[in-house]
Amino acid sequence: MADMNPITSGMYLQNQKKVEKQTGNSALGKDAFLKILMTQLQNQDPTKPMDDSQFIAQMAQFSSLEQMTNLTKAFEDFAEVQEQSQMIEYSSFVGKEVKWHELTEEVVEDGKPITNEGTGQISAIRFVNGKVEFTLADGKVISPGNISEVLSSGTSANSLVEASMMIGKTVSYANGETEGTGQVVSVTKKDGSIVYNLSDNTTIKADQINSIS
Incomplete structure (x- = not known):
């Protein structure tokens, strides 16, 4: 029968003083944690298996570590979304x-x-x-x-960009004695003024708009 390497107390996770990662981060990641646990199971003596309570404790520790990792990732994703949202908001300046x-x-x-x-x-x-x-x-x-x-x-260019946010909106307008309703399909600049082109082929200016929906 082939020699077997008995599991010793020094191999338990709680006795691992420090695990160095090649990335330079000394924190034990969930992948490294699971690898150590699998190594323990593979090298244990079948006649003296790991105590159930210790195994359960280590699995609970692994589950907790995985949850912490997922929570950290969620916070990082949230922070990234917040930063993008702020960038969009401040871009109007x-x-x-x-x-x-x-x-x-x-x-x-x-x-x-x-x-x-x-x-x-x-x-x-x-x-x-x-x-x-x-x-x-x-x-x-x-x-x-x-x-x-x-x-x-x-600048006029920035104003045109802001005006383009009206595209797709339905507006009611008063153009002289004519009143009507139409959807903004495009925005252009003519003679220094912003002009809204509607779906009914009418062109109006901002001061002629009565309501937006």
Whole structure:
């Protein structure tokens, strides 16, 4: 009969001091946990099998580890969705003229900090370490908390993008003495003004719209 390698107390999971992973992360993942458990079962002495209570405890520990892993993944996915949602929301600021202010480390005689102020057009937005940053046309970088006032609706291109959100909406309008209802099928810019093209071949402007549904 072939020699068998008896299982020893040093092979139990609770006695594993540290498991080094090649990734550099010292945390024991669920795959490594299961691999160690399977190794224990394969190498145990059939005449002296692992105690049931210890096996159940280790399986419970594995189940708990798997749940923690899944929960961590769920939180990571949620954070990613939140970041994408914020990016979409803040993207509406691109092209807008804003007034900003920021406190400096310099102080005046009474001890109050000096505040820098300015205006500029937001040209880009990005996330840095989970925080939103706006880059102005002059290269100045500010955060949402630095914005004290939005001075304009932005460039014509940005206004056209915002107007395009009306596509598919049903509007009622008053065009001179003519009143009607139609669905917005496209948006164009004509002579510097935004024009809405309706499904009934009517073209109207924003100030002619009475209701949106």
